[in-house]
Amino acid sequence: MELRDVSRLLYQIKLADQRVATAFETETGFSLTRYEMLMVVGEKGVCSQSEIKDAMKIDNAAVTRHLKILEDKGYVLRERNTANHREVFVRLTDDAAHALQTCERNHDTSSHVMSVLSDDEMAQLSVLLKKLNQV
Amino acid sequence: MELRDVSRLLYQIKLADQRVATAFETETGFSLTRYEMLMVVGEKGVCSQSEIKDAMKIDNAAVTRHLKILEDKGYVLRERNTANHREVFVRLTDDAAHALQTCERNHDTSSHVMSVLSDDEMAQLSVLLKKLNQV
DNA sequence: TGCTATCATTTGACAAGTCAACGATTGATT
DNA sequence: AATCAATCGTTGACTTGTCAAATGATAGCA
Numbered sequence A, B: 001m002e003l004r005d006v007s008r009l010l011y012q013i014k015l016a017d018q019r020v021a022t023a024f025e026t027e028t029g030f031s032l033t034r035y036e037m038l039m040v041v042g043e044k045g046v047c048s049q050s051e052i053k054d055a056m057k058i059d060n061a062a063v064t065r066h067l068k069i070l071e072d073k074g075y076v077l078r079e080r081n082t083a084n085h086r087e088v089f090v091r092l093t094d095d096a097a098h099a100l101q102t103c104e105r106n107h108d109t110s111s112h113v114m115s116v117l118s119d120d121e122m123a124q125l126s127v128l129l130k131k132l133n134q135v
Numbered sequence C: 001t002g003c004t005a006t007c008a009t010t011t012g013a014c015a016a017g018t019c020a021a022c023g024a025t026t027g028a029t030t
Numbered sequence D: 001a002a003t004c005a006a007t008c009g010t011t012g013a014c015t016t017g018t019c020a021a022a023t024g025a026t027a028g029c030a
Helices: A003-028 A032-044 A049-056 A060-072 A094-106 A119-133 B003-028 B032-044 B049-056 B060-072 B094-106 B119-133
Strands: A076-081 A084-092 B076-081 B084-092
Touching: A003 A032, A003 B003, A003 B032, A003 B094, A003 B119, A032 A049, A032 A060, A032 A084, A032 A094, A032 B003, A049 A060, A049 A084, A060 A076, A084 A094, A094 B003, A119 B003, A119 B119, B003 B032, B032 B049, B032 B060, B032 B084, B032 B094, B049 B060, B049 B084, B060 B076, B084 B094
Parallel strands: none
Antiparallel strands: A076 A084, B076 B084
């Protein structure tokens, strides 16, 4: 594998990422990162920002800024952990839960971003990406 | 395929992109995008910025800015097309050719960014990404 | 010739990520 | 109890991408 081929492949990943992220946003109305963040928070119920950071493998600073946006939109509540004032606890608002349900309901399983790939291919892709992302 | 699963997969792509791009940069000393840009220019010999934009599927503005940086580093020469002053012609300097050769030579085929994947898997990945990027 | 449309590049404003430095809290050590 | 170190979150500076408006150049046409 020549370096040239490596760069071509990596550049393809970059392009795919860009395409797919903007497609997700136009289809759902949610930024991919913030959707994922809402999901993480929703699944945890209540959590600190560090937990989000670890779950999403994203920078602290990015977490803070996205949560600020989500808070402004009324999708998320934040309050200091009274037992440890360093931490901030985050959880979804009812608004968020509602908006996400609506979004999921409107989501057409057959014609979304990834519809160029079969279920099999998506599974394949997922495996490959997991390998790539494991340290 | 639930929306949740889609977002998980797309987010994996994002993470892979980030990992892989920074790894490429630390391994080679070149930003992935600018390496790819140098390759494109090198392969074309001389070309306009629009050609680069089309080849790389990147925004005009990004091309201009990357070329500015590459010019400052002495990797690229730009001059207006005398036959059509709207266009700028771009080509590599000898410095760039030399630096790229050195980089390629130093590149260890066995232990680079993608070494977690077999050649087969990389080929698979390439096919999947091509599908995702086609449209 | 002069208008107008189009084309190529540049610039400005924004989004989303990184890293590094900072402030506030907490916990540990002496 | 006082200090010192570690942890959590925030902020600022920077990178790299986008889109949209501005600039400059050319081409077609009345």
